[in-house]
Amino acid sequence: AQTVTQSQPEMSVQEAETVTLSCTYDTSENNYYLFWYKQPPSRQMILVIRQEAYKQQNATENRFSVNFQKAAKSFSLKISDSQLGDTAMYFCAFMKGAGGTSYGKLTFGQGTILTVHP
Amino acid sequence: KAGVTQTPRYLIKTRGQQVTLSCSPISGHRSVSWYQQTPGQGLQFLFEYFSETQRNKGNFPGRFSGRQFSNSRSEMNVSTLELGDSALYLCASSFPHGLAGGQADTQYFGPGTRLTVL
Numbered sequence: 001a002q003t004v005t006q007s008q009p010e011m012s013v014q015e016a017e018t019v020t021l022s023c024t025y026d027t028s029e030n031n032y033y034l035f036w037y038k039q040p041p042s043r044q045m046i047l048v049i050r051q052e053a054y055k056q057q058n059a060t061e062n063r064f065s066v067n068f069q070k071a072a073k074s075f076s077l078k079i080s081d082s083q084l085g086d087t088a089m090y091f092c093a094f095m096k097g098a099g100g101t102s103y104g105k106l107t108f109g110q111g112t113i114l115t116v117h118p
Numbered sequence: 119k120a121g122v123t124q125t126p127r128y129l130i131k132t133r134g135q136q137v138t139l140s141c142s143p144i145s146g147h148r149s150v151s152w153y154q155q156t157p158g159q160g161l162q163f164l165f166e167y168f169s170e171t172q173r174n175k176g177n178f179p180g181r182f183s184g185r186q187f188s189n190s191r192s193e194m195n196v197s198t199l200e201l202g203d204s205a206l207y208l209c210a211s212s213f214p215h216g217l218a219g220g221q222a223d224t225q226y227f228g229p230g231t232r233l234t235v236l
Contacts, residue, residue, distance in 0.1 A: 033223060037227075043206060043229070044229050050224055095223060103166050103174040104149050104212070105163045106151070106210075108160060108161040109160075
């Protein structure tokens, strides 16, 4: 079974600064996807970024980028130029690739509460 | 394009009752997954449906069931409610792998249904 671990229950950062959230995972699969989702106080789960395991290039989406270290099974999220609207719970999630019987299943970490201070 | 919608947004039930939650996926998405979110257990996968078939199921008792209709809308049902079923229930839709190229399997979430069992 896959496990996802987020070792930082809470983080804080000043507006306009950079913050990195950590995530490690455990799997024997070679084909999989990794995601970061944010859940603001509204509880709406919002996709932040996605990474395919077969891609060596780290994914980026505007101010959000990841550091994907496949051998180390590490998948950290860097938020640059932090904004007040980035305040949310951030979840790291794992999904097996195509095939097998694990259709449509995301395995989530415990989450990191990020607070951006003005 | 409209996002994933869930109804109702809030529900209050008493122990022993049953409840039905509804999820309408993004237009064109045919896979629907359901999750339970609680403070103690975090986000846990319930089941996934594609083409009216349950393809995957999480580790929940048989009181939790679901179905999917030909228009991809999905419902989940919880019978004989227990206090511990109080949670935020999230559904997510996606293109299943093999369709829609690089965005296959990326799940987009609805706003959730907050269920309170008294």
